[in-house]
Amino acid sequence: MFNWFRRNKDSDKEQVKQDTPPASETQEEVVEEKQEEGESSASQEQYLEWAKTAFANIQKQKAGVETEPEESQTVTEDEQSATGQEEETVTESGEETPQGEMVAEVPEEEEETPEMEENVPAWMQKSDRLETLKESAIDTTEEELDEDFMWSAQVLASQGRSADDVSMEEFEWLKKLRQGLGKTRRNLINQLKSVVGQGPLNDDAVMEIEALLLSADVGIEATEYIINTLQEKLREEALPPEEAIAYLKQILQTLLDKPLENIEDKTFEPQEGKLNIWLLTGVNGAGKTTTIGKLAHLAKSSGYSCVIAAADTFRAAAVEQVKVWGERTDTPVIANPGKNTDPAAVVFDGISAAIARNADLLLVDTAGRLQNKKNLMEELAKIRLIIDKKAVDAHVESLVVLDATLGQNGLRQAQVFSEAADLTGVVLTKLDGTAKGGVAIAVSQQLNLPIRFIGAGEGIEDLRPFSSFEFVEALLSQ
Ligand SMILES: Nc1nc2c(ncn2[C@@H]2O[C@H](COP(=O)(O)OP(=O)(O)OP(=O)(O)O)[C@@H](O)[C@H]2O)c(=O)[nH]1
Missing domain, CATH: 3.40.50.300 (P-loop containing nucleotide triphosphate hydrolases)
Known part of the structure; x- marks a missing residue:
């Protein structure tokens, strides 16, 4: 049984940096290896190996559950309509307002845009070796090791997870999460990349980043904090776009984790031995x-x-x-x-x-x-x-x-x-x-x-x- 509440508990170790290979090696070994081989394709091979092992592992899991009846995935229209539609809600002032003011965006199906096809993670882009390896994979087709799968593999590997110990549900979820955030991501990433990575931010760049973050509803205070922190770093060090984005990721993660600072229960697992x-x-x-x-x-x-x-x-x-x-x-x-x-x-x-x-x-x-x-x-x-x-x-x-x-x-x-x-x-x-x-x-x-x-x-x-x-x-x- 896969426990969603404990999945990162045992691998709460330090997250390996984005461009380093999976946890099968220590970071020192990786650095040494990189020094020896320069920017070699070792890490790509390791990631691919990791992904292939995970894939084989997941195939086994799938074979195991294939015989079990699948639970229906969504509420049927009947079930939803049976509940009726609420018309009012609580506002800031505690008054009721028509629900119409809060019309939610209709989620759109993720489309395979040309832009997405280009969105291959950096560690996969370094050589065409991936293609060669994909071809030589005996039981892994290219379609199966698709972009979402490879991205998910990298995300899991970067968290120190073992390829033998990942669940198919995790891959399914990560794919969903990535696709779900596709709209926000597409609005952000390319523009961000074009304005960071050219030394300290000038006024235009600051305004552009501000507008981008605000349009993603990051909020004024958080936006200010993000820009100031980024600017501080860029004044210290000239970072290329990829590294500036990596630093930006760190800032966002710090903000997201901040409320956990004084909370012991970081993983929110139901506590044992009590209700x-x-x-x-x-x-x-x-x-x-x-x-x-x-x-x-x-x-x-x-x-x-x-x-x-x-x-x-x-x-x-x-x-x-x-x-x-x-x-x-x-x-x-x-x-x-x-x-x-x-x-x-x-x-x-x-x-x-x-x-x-x-x-x-x-x-x-x-x-x-x-x-x-x-x-x-x-x-x-x-x-x-x-x-x-x-x-x-x-x-x-x-x-x-x-x-x-x-x-x-x-x-x-x-x-x-x-x-x-x-x-x-x-x-x-x-x-x-x-x-x-x-x-x-x-x-x-x-x-x-x-x-x-x-x-x-x-x-x-x-x-x-x-x-x-x-x-x-x-x-x-x-
Ligand atoms: N796309 C999408 N829809 C969701 C998600 N979560 C809930 N919904 C939909 O949002 C609608 C409202 O969900 P409910 O669970 O009924 O919301 P509620 O807050 O309980 O509201 P009431 O039933 O009116 O009290 C339903 O159609 C859900 O299917 C989500 O993560 N994504």
Whole structure:
């Protein structure tokens, strides 16, 4: 069983630099080798070997699961329409506004653009040896070792992962993440490359980078910080474009990781030997219910037992929608059949059920639609009170679900929740197809909350724990 929550736990070692080969060798060995052979094709061969081993490993995994029935990947239209459509949501001031103001971008299918074909990672571009090796690979076709696969292989290898110990799900996810962020990336990378790498930034370059980052919804404060930090470095050292981008990646990763500085639990794994309670909150339409379903699936398929409490009692359809996800993920859903029942009572029942079943995780769907901040605060406070009484030893996390396509507007909503609830993290949804992927950086910078999960699609597998390294690579790697 592949545990998504622990996948980088054992390889939390130092990340190997972008252009160095995988972890099978130490960094010193790699440096020596490079010195001996100059800018040899050794690293390309090693990456390719890594990718081929991983590919063979994944083929084995696929063969193993081929006989198992596949779970359907997306909610059917019937399931969605059964839930109806919400018309109102909470604004910064706590007032209700028409949902129409928050129309999300329709995710577009990733197209194979000529530009993408050029987006071969740097370590693959150095020689045509890759082609030769691909041809000689006995059981690996060129199509299978495609650009997304090679990019994913590099991302995993760069994190010190062993090719024998990667999962096909990881490759599938990384591909999805890269494609999902394609729009944001394409808007950023080429222009960025053309303005960095010519010494210190002049006024025009500063303005251009500013405009690029702001259009990706990175936010004003984070944009200023990024430009100042980059400028400082470029004044010290003349970096070529590739290295300037690598430095930019480091800056972004630092910003994304900053909220974790004082948090012990960096990986957000359900804690052992106790009940973990994750409260999910967020405005209607952000993807809260879908996130609960995906989290239940993620937790269960990673080996944790799970119960859902449908405490968004404001709307009967919300409870029904949660139940649909409960069925899909084979997770017990605790709900109160009455209309407008007390959410705290549902949480009480949820805790009892989770304890009785010795569950690892209780996912609580809380209401996102309340007339004002006061109501929201009262309701969440009541829920917390019940938890403190009924599940004294439980580990509680409070996550706000944010729709990335709303960019800065979503952030303002999150601020309302962060004032009302004692938030401990963020789930960023709908990163697929938006050009506003930079909002992740604004979230970390402005809310100072760690992003714990990201969603890049409507399918049940399309939500995974957040990795700042992978996110930044998907955002800024060609
Ligand atoms: N493209 C994409 N769509 C998503 C993602 N997450 C959720 N959605 C879609 O967003 C829509 C709203 O999701 P819900 O889970 O119903 O949102 P909610 O916050 O629970 O809102 P209510 O059900 O109205 O309370 C659904 O159509 C989901 O399929 C994502 O990561 N990517």
